[in-house]
Amino acid sequence: KLQDEVAPFPTEEAVALIEAELGIPLEEAFSHFDGRPLAAGSIAQVHRARLHNGEEVVVKLQRPGVAAQIRTDVEILYGLARIVQERLRPEMISAVEFVDEFRRYITNELDFAREGRNIERFRAQFQDDPHVVIPKVFWEFSTERVLTMEYVSGVKASDTDRLEQLGIDRRRIAFIGAEAFLKQVMIAGCFHGDPHPGNIFVLPGDRIAYVDFGSVGRVSTEVKENLAALFVGIVRRDMDRVVKAMTRLGAVDDRSDMRRLREDIAEMIDRHYGKRLKEIKAATILSESFELAGRHRIKLPSDLLLLGRA
Numbered sequence: 001k002l003q004d005e006v007a008p009f010p011t012e013e014a015v016a017l018i019e020a021e022l023g024i025p026l027e028e029a030f031s032h033f034d035g036r037p038l039a040a041g042s043i044a045q046v047h048r049a050r051l052h053n054g055e056e057v058v059v060k061l062q063r064p065g066v067a068a069q070i071r072t073d074v075e076i077l078y079g080l081a082r083i084v085q086e087r088l089r090p091e092m093i094s095a096v097e098f099v100d101e102f103r104r105y106i107t108n109e110l111d112f113a114r115e116g117r118n119i120e121r122f123r124a125q126f127q128d129d130p131h132v133v134i135p136k137v138f139w140e141f142s143t144e145r146v147l148t149m150e151y152v153s154g155v156k157a158s159d160t161d162r163l164e165q166l167g168i169d170r171r172r173i174a175f176i177g178a179e180a181f182l183k184q185v186m187i188a189g190c191f192h193g194d195p196h197p198g199n200i201f202v203l204p205g206d207r208i209a210y211v212d213f214g215s216v217g218r219v220s221t222e223v224k225e226n227l228a229a230l231f232v233g234i235v236r237r238d239m240d241r242v243v244k245a246m247t248r249l250g251a252v253d254d255r256s257d258m259r260r261l262r263e264d265i266a267e268m269i270d271r272h273y274g275k276r277l278k279e280i281k282a283a284t285i286l287s288e289s290f291e292l293a294g295r296h297r298i299k300l301p302s303d304l305l306l307l308g309r310a
Helices: 011-022 066-088 095-109 112-125 160-165 170-188 221-235 239-248 258-272 282-295 302-309
Strands: 044-050 056-062 146-150 190-192 200-203 207-210 216-218
Touching: 011 056, 011 146, 066 095, 095 302, 112 146, 112 170, 112 190, 160 170, 170 190, 170 207, 170 221, 221 239, 239 258, 258 282
Parallel strands: none
Antiparallel strands: 044 056, 056 146, 190 216, 200 207
């Protein structure tokens, strides 16, 4: 039941949380605090505020009781995963490993101090890129359950009507977003794990801003090299390179029929290669990929789950 839009918790609880976490009255921290949240989700809600120096900020507050709720839910998931593992024996991924990864990432999302450090890492990563904006963290007003950040004003990446009204070149923005994602994965090895439209805003001057860094993934040098080989193999239709990269990533084992696997991958790529983006149906490709994975006992490594989602 994790959701982006849920009923907000009362303003009194928000104020009490801020004062308890920061150890000072609300008025000492902010010259203005808007009791109406900008957004409310299952884990947190966000309020606009203003610092005494005049800077506009957003304050992210952890929903009361959510940590205990998540611990309970994860225990239930483990129980279900063990039943799935014993009775169905899924080959693509271990159900228990899947829950392990979910627990790790959802637990990280509950630590706002960790999220603040993630933000600072991304700010350093993109400090020389004029097209990517990462908000600043105000540490003196942040804890593990309260995170105060620079306010970023923009248009949701999915609000195409508004982008058209503002005369923004959507093709240019798409290029900037794709390049930013590849830089994160293939160069820095550190990527935003939840880049849905609500977490990416378009700003004037052909800029995009990322928000919500609770879910961040990391890619080792070895995995980066194998992913690069996989991408190059697909672009060049070099099936030997594709299968070797998949093997090194731990996705293919010795029981697979390598010749048949190469043929099936080549056939799938040929069906979609060269199509315009509007002609490509992601659901179809995903369905075909799962079917191919099941047929050849391809196993998705658990450390690539978040990258797959991103």
